[in-house]
Each structure stands twice: as structure tokens, then as C-alpha cells.
Amino acid sequence: MKKIFFSLTVFVLFGFQNANSETVKVMLEPFPPLITEDGKGLSVDFLREVEKISDLKFEIMIVNYARAKSELQSGNVDLIGHTPYEMEVPEFYTYSQELKWSINSPADLYSLDAAKISEDSFRTLKRIGTPKGNEGVFSEILAIPVGQFVGGNSVESLLKMLESGRIDALLFERASVMNTMQSQSIHGVYYRNAVHIPIGFAVQKTAKGDQLKTKLESLFKQVDQDKVYEPVNKYWKLSDEGKI
Template identity: 35%
Template sequence: MKKLLIILLLTFSMTGNAECIFVELEPFPPVINDDGSGILPDMLAAIEAKTDLSFQVTIATYARAKKDLHDGKVKLIGLTPKGNESKSFYQSAIELDWFFQATVDIYAQTPQYLNEENLTTNSIGTLTGNADFMAMVTNISREKFIEVSSLEQLARLIVKNRIKAAIFERASMMSTINRLKFSNIHYNKLITIPAGLAVNNTRAGQTLKKQLDKALLSLNTEAYLTPLNNFNQLANSGIVTTISDKKKR
């Protein structure tokens, strides 16, 4: 009985000492789904199994995630455009070493609007908190962008001709278009950028960064990210169709 009590106390001590990391993630399917599932949450679960860290994940807009990280309300956010955020962002945040390459496309129902020279003020949609760096990495005037709160809204605005084009990451945008069963939406690749995670730029944040960098190195992250290959290996331009349709051709 005494031995059992010691085991129970040790177990309680180990679980009780787990550090809870509050996380905010922007929807980025299939990496991060609206319901909190996805590739990245699975990776965080694997890290929980290997370390004394635990993660409490909330889905948020990128703008909210950045603000809450700056205010110290959360300890980890994603996905960030690694190395491509604003100077003010890096005053309070530091990115992890880990990242993956994300393909950014422009989408439109009318092919002429795949050329940004044919687009005017407030005619390109992207997600809340993304317009500034999207304008920077694509070299498109910031005044041409508007921000909306969700990928579904972004896709619907294209179909309803409320915006002429949208710019966002390929797998996220195409999977949303496929889920909504929208057709005749054209795309053109603009750029590939690294996507990653960020923590607070404090002593505690830097310690957390070291823990997470080490944990991510121990994971086979390429295996987790395999579903993205189906999207990234598509032609640089074309009409959005389902992955299964592409395989049949």
C-alpha cells in the first residue's frame, strides 16, 4: 500500500508540474482546421508526449494572435511568415527555428484579375492580419488589399464578385474552395514563403523557444506535412479542382 501511494504521488507530481502553454492559431487547413484539429495540433500533441509541456489551443485570427502575443496573453502563435513580419512584431516576438515552405497564390474567377496590374484599390482579399506582409512579400500595393475574417468568407466573396481576387496560402485556400464545392476559380502562383511559429521575445519566451526547437527536431515533421505535397506539386497556374480530380488526369 505504501509503495502504491508513492507511485500515485509521483504520478501526480509529474502531471501537476506540466507547464501549460496557451496557444492561438490562425485557421490554415489542413495544417490548422477551424475545429482545432490538423497537422500542427497533432505535432503539439506529440510534443506533449515527449516533454513536460501541455498546450491549450484556441483558434483565432492572425491579427488577434499577434495582439495577444504582444500583450502576453498567449505564449505561442502561428502560423507566421517567418522572417517577413514587421519590425514592430519582432520587438515583442521571436520565431522558432522550425518552418515549412508555404505556396502563396492569387485566385480569381476571371483570369485577367490574376494580373495585379488589372486590380484596383480594395479589390484583393486576404485574411485579417495578413495584408501588410502579403503586400510586402508580393510587392503589391497595400491599398489594393482588404481583410476578411475567414477563408470561407474569402472564397464566397470571389464567387459573389464582391472582390476581384484573393491572395493566400495554396493548401488552405484550395481545400476551402473544394469543401464549398465552388468551381471555375483560377489561380496563379506568386511566391513561396516560410511559415512557422512565434513566442514572446522575453527570457521565458526564449527558454520556451529552446524547448520547442529541440522537441520539433525530434519529430519527423516532414511526415506530418506530407498532405501538403499534393497541393505544392500542382502546376503553377490553372483552375482549382480537387486533388482526386488531378490524380485522374
């Protein structure tokens, strides 16, 4: 009888907790190994750790960055990532606000020809590939006309475009590009750091967004982010230029 009572109590408490959980709709850009196409990765692990210590339930969808921003602006999603922390275009901040949380990551230029990504040459390139939605960000940060960027569906597709000569260079976050190159057994590519960009998350610029922002910032502090992101340190600690 005691065992039955105990089991029933646990069931009731568990059911009560789930019934009162708060669902947060999340859209994340593919950013392997932080965010993978199948909804996994280190940043997803980070959010799952937040779930363990809160009443939140993250409903995650993987989309390109352009769509994530559009859906946030339309109010159809609560949280998006990863954003270039405090480095987005001005229009972005008219409808969104970023959490006071970020991890620092290098964004590199990649090319089959080292001369194309030199300090003197890369700004003259006419076909710089980057995942869709990031063109305006990199244009703003590096003072390169947005028309010189080519938006791709994924890092993988952009690497194929680089190999086939359809783009002159690829510009994106180091761990994401190098991890994809490793998984695709791609070699002989030169890289050079273009800028270090902290990456984070953003919510709506509304009263609801204010509440979620405050709650998430408090919860994020309770998760050991160094432990979660330790696997990508091997990429972030590399020299600023080299050959893969």
C-alpha cells in the same frame, strides 16, 4: 496486492507528471487543413506530438491572425502561428521572435478571371482579399499598397466574397484555400502562385520567450514533420498556375 501497488505507483507517477507539466498558451490562425476552426489539423497534431515527448501542455485557442499578434504583443499568449517565417513586417519583430523552424508553402492568387491575376495585372487590383492580419505581410512582400487589401474573417468567407464579386482576387496559402474549396465544392477558379512563404511559430521577445524558444526548437527536431505534413504534399506539388 502487487496489482494494487502497481496501479497506485502508476497513478502517483502520472499525477506527479501532470502536476509538473508546463502549460503553453497558444493562439493559432485558422489554416485548414493545418489548423481548423474546431482546433484540429496537421499543425495541431504536430504540437500534440511534441506534448508526447515533453512536459509541455499546449492550451490552444483558434483566433484570427490579427488577434494572435495583438495578444502576443500584450504578453497574454506564449506561442502563435502560423507566421510568415522571417517575412513579417518590421514592427512584428520588436515584440516577438520566431522559432528556427518552418515549412515551406506557396501563397497563391485566386480569381474567377485569369486575366486579373496575371503578372501584369494583379498589382493593380483594388480589392485583394486575405484573412485579417495578413494584409501588411503581403503588402510588404509583394510591394502592393496595404489599402488594396481586404481583410476577411476566414478563407471560407473570402471565397464567398470572391464568388459574389465583392473582391477581385483572394491571396493566401495554397493548401488552406484549395482544401476549403474542395470541402465547399467550389470549382471554376483560376490560381497563380504569387510567392513561396515559409510558415512557422513565434514567441514573445522576452526572457521567458527565449527559454520557450530554445525548448521548442529542440523538441521540434525530435518530431517527424515530413510524416505529419505528408497529407498536404498533394497541394504543394501542384504546378504554379492552373484552374480548380
